[in-house]
Amino acid sequence: xxxxxxxxxxxxxxxxxxxxxxxxxxxxxxxxxxxxxxxxxxxxxxxxxxxxxxxxxxxxxxx
Numbered sequence: 622x623x624x625x626x627x628x629x630x631x632x633x634x635x636x637x638x639x640x641x642x643x644x645x646x647x648x649x650x651x652x653x654x655x656x657x658x659x660x661x662x663x664x665x666x667x668x669x670x671x672x673x674x675x676x677x678x679x680x681x682x683x684x
Contacts, residue, residue, distance in 0.1 A: 622660040623683055624668050626653045630679035637671040637680060644668045645680075653679065 624644055626637075631652040637645040638653065643664045648654040660668050660682070672680040 622665060622668075623658075624655045624660060624672070625681050625683070626655055627679045627681070628652050628654075630677045632677055632679075634676060636674050636676070640671040640674060641667040645671055 626645070628650070633647065633651040633653065635647060635653075638647060641664060644655060644657055644660060644667070645653050646656040668682060672682050
């Protein structure tokens with residue numbers, strides 16, 4: 622699985638790295654970014670929680 626952040630939609634609220642620090646971080650542009658290649662089983666649930674909590678639906682997770 623791979624997480625992606627749509628930088629055009631992201632408002633930089635910081636929720637995703639708060640929920641899933643192993644996958645998401647905040648870039649120098651103040652917007653979220655994915656910090657790893659692929660999602661291991663141990664982080665899939667929290668990454669999906671971050672996706673579901675994103676107020677602007679900027680996060681997608683694909684197989």
